[in-house]
Amino acid sequence: MNRWTRHRRTTSLLIGTVLTAMTLSACGGGTKDDSGPQRVSEKEIQAALDKPTELTVWSWSGSLPDVAKAFEKKYPKIKVNVQNVGTSAEQYTKLQNAIKAGKGAPDLATVEYNAIPQYALSGALVDLKRFGFGSLKEQFTPATWEAVNVRDGLYELPLNAGPMALFYNKKTFDKFDIEVPTTWDDYLEAGRKLKKADPEYFISADNGNAGLTESLIWSAGGRPFQVDGEKVDINLQDVGTKKYAETYQKLLDAKVLSPTAGWSNEWFQGLATGKIATLTSGAWMAGILKGSVAKAAGDWRVAPLPSYGSESTTSINGGGSLAMTEQSSKKLAAAAFLRYVSLEEGADITQASGSFPARAKVLESLKFLGTKDEYFGGQEINRIFADSLAEVGGGWQYLPYDVYAITIFNDQVGKAYTGEKTLEEGLKDWEKQLIKYGKDQGFTVN
Template identity: 80%
Template sequence: MNRWPRHRRTTSLLLAAALSAVTLSACGGGGDGESASKTVTEEEIQAALDKPTELTVWSWSTSLPDVAEAFEKEHPKVKIKVENVGTGAEQYTKLQNAIKAGKGAPDLATVEYNAIPQYALTGALVDLKRFGFGDLEDQFDPAAWENVNVGGGLYELPLNAGPMALFYNKKTFDKFDIKVPTTWDEYIEAGRKLQKADPDYYISADNGNAGLTESLIWSAGGRPFKVDGDRISVDLKDAGTKKYADMYQKLLDDKLLSPIAGWSPEWFQGLTSGKIATLTSGAWMAGILKSSVPDASGDWRVAPMPSYDGESTTSVNGGSSLAMMEQGDKQAAAAAFLRYVSAEKGADITQATGSFPARSKVLQSQEFLGAKDEYFGGQQVNRVFADSLADVAEGWQYLPYDVYAVSIFNDKAGKAYTGDKTLQEGLNDWQQELVKYGKEEGFTVN
């Protein structure tokens, strides 16, 4: 249930067709059984669990079927049908088609945090304050809670979080006598030292990654997207974005980044050998390394993400939970399962699979923070991730068509990674298309 770049590589035309159908449309309305304005009490939620009910959930999460099975044992009259209809953007396209048709949507669906505005601002999702779930705020990390609140509404209960950190290959760093960088200037110097020592080694790999770009702009203080209802501003030339672009341009100019495509076999080979020496990513990358780079167990470590100016300001990359669709007519039972997934036993089941939690009680648990991870040489990596999450800068907003935005990133900014344009020029091209698309969809954009 994470925001992985490979999950977001869907053609622009396919997404554009799906998004344009509903961006500012009525979006299908509420379920037959419960109106959009009705408040649902806890008594009604519990009563719904005593009635024969089948809920349909669309999700690519590998842990959710186990969560559903546990829920069914506690509530035998409720059946949970978990369907994997595609990962990331593929599922979103099908979801948009169901919204356009006014039928066929599931009761619940996995929606990544960056995609919430796309559905929430068009009325396709249920505001969970209807069930009193706004009272659960204290149970979750503030940064994760901010991600699921859009335009005054609450559209998910956070399940996992993706605080940014620096994953580095200690074996490679030791081999070339490189110190762990604490600032981006030190990171650039580490890349130069690595390349000078052996041109087959790179500080990292990047041939264009919209999610990483957004996260690095975020941590630099950039706030390029501002959304107020149907009014949007796009400014990829603000001070924070320029700070990021100036820093990253040095990595590109000095060819310190491997051009290997992320998630390719060659990329995984580079991570295994240590020739790709670092990854700046969300906490979920720990699970990817364990499952896909097992031969490098013991070689990798986790450090705080480098800063721009010595301040421990971080950002998030990834994270998702379940959102409730307005089309559903079994919303009380759906609310019970949604809460079970994020705030009750279901969250424990998901956490056990390696998902980084968003619940405050877990993030404050000394048992969790002190757990030693043998893959990372016995390091207490949860402390690094938790500290990062505590330092996430406030105020970031995603566009209400961010799924589309990231799908066209490489088309518009990709030439910056091949040296045919500067990164700022690539971001300017991206901005031009984002403004154009927003206006075509009926937003007021400047």
Template identity: 80%
Template structure:
């Protein structure tokens, strides 16, 4: 699971797939695998389940999960784990939602990004992992990722990886134009101005509308535009932190300091390779993207803390996720064992080895891990920067219980701000109005 930004490019496949709030129910009503229903079970029952021939189905687009499954099967030879890639992000979520709606066909476990957990948890589609006593594992994970997997009073995943925000910058470009690494957004804007003045083909970054990035920057600026409590939802894109973000980012848009190329396009990758797109503000997973897809720029890129909006700024998260257990499953004891193996046991080591940034506290306390020098980034100890960012993530952020839908309509409502046809705050306001309307249509009480 080295790459978790995929829902940030989610298409309209998910429009209309959210379960209505009027069907909200107590989460986790399925059988535990031993006939005990939703009752709590202990370690003895989980261990006993591993000694029974069982076949699990897991939906995931993770490149490392098949290797994790193979290692688990060697350790527990009576368990067969079938990892099925039914599509990435939007495609999988659509199929998952269809199975939930039909009441059959869902896998035992599925990759669900942190931002999507509320949508499935509040509908009763996921099992509360407190049933297995997994809430006792809290101290094994970082506070920011642990907060992301708890919804209401329930625990719906054990964190696997994290996407703490950082600034990726092309040192070769910065050196060429004698630009200092910006510690604040004001300095970031000045760096963009200097680049454009020196050579109009160079841009400080690229953004033609990215909902995930927008949410993460609002979070870092202190914004908390979304809250949810059961079927009660608040949408407020006029809160102080959101306004702070919009005012700062508007300068980049007004002065055309951002490249208009679409993220993940060939032109975008080319801009990163040549250094003409000089920075990326992104989650830690971007390190793997650069190494895998912009290999010829090895040695040019570095990592720095995300620029601060002001003295009160925090960090935030972009991306990340783990495995959730579907309530339809009838093999939940064995599924619980595999889920724990993936996030809290040897499986987490296998995933980390692929370049995924870990959510485990032990890994982030390891001097060997923190001090690892990355050749792509000029021998820089990038894990220290990511770990520091994760420790400074602002508390209290919530995603909408229909955030997956919110992502799909962002560009339709706010996209004109990136072409200069609308102010960014106005675009965010339009987005918010649609989110209120949609939430009410789904049966939520939206304020």
């Protein structure tokens, strides 16, 4: 029995959220598995690929245009137009506007895992079980498979994964004789030692990041969001969330975190010089470092995410795939392309671009796990990411309006990073706003 089979049997629900009976009907879903009559046969999907068809895909993925070309070569009657209409929030705004208007949505769109519930709830996405894709469960890792399932519906086939890890600048660590931290207490001490040695160096940079905060709460054992039908429970003072807040507050109080904004020129410069010494992030950060901090090749390494004492659970940060919109009039061809992207040659192309895979067979491959990455000094980083993915803690749920939650995070919690309030106070303020918004949207929120 491989690690994914063992994990699949023991892990609890990772992602879940609201889907009312009306929503399920709108999504063409509601069945809990593929044991009933399959709505669309494989023969019908293949027949659609032999008809002239033009698909529109919204995505900011840098590798997807190459995937589309490979698909068109294999199926010459299909044209795939990949359009970058903006990254993340920009695309989500345009997608939401098209949904509201009832027209203008693409056939397929990149939707990150945390955003799936929000679009599934509105009935905007197709339940992929109608194509028999529920039978593909064993092809993917448990954490990513559960991330694309919303209650009874399947809304994506996983493409990439974002298991959390610690990226650290070995050159900086060696310069100041700092050991790689294995716990958050160690991490704090490393930050203090670094700051004392040279105040221009910081253990990391963070001026407020909702996605990172959710991932760190998750790994601390916090489960602040619970969703059951239209009932939403929000508790940003649960034991795990408090553990995160108390730990991270020590980093803020010690002023070992640079206030440099992520993705800014200063941030990339800090990573290049090693003055920002670590990053806690999803596996996808490896590709960012290679592409945008190329001159630091050989300086960086990867280690497991720091733990809280003896606890060893991890979490996911980022990741997503393609979702099909109900507005699409070309669902058969879209289903074929979606599967090609996540499970066939398209997945290989995306993986080659630096994306960390969600396919179970790849993560069991000794060749993949043993690949030495020269950027990271010849380290076998895939082993660390794979181990992290296998240890993702169960029971996490995203809000069915997590996209909105992220947009207001810095208004509420951001002041903790400037010392205007504590992190615990900021999280309480965020909680109040999330409860109010949920009620305004018609949820029963506690």
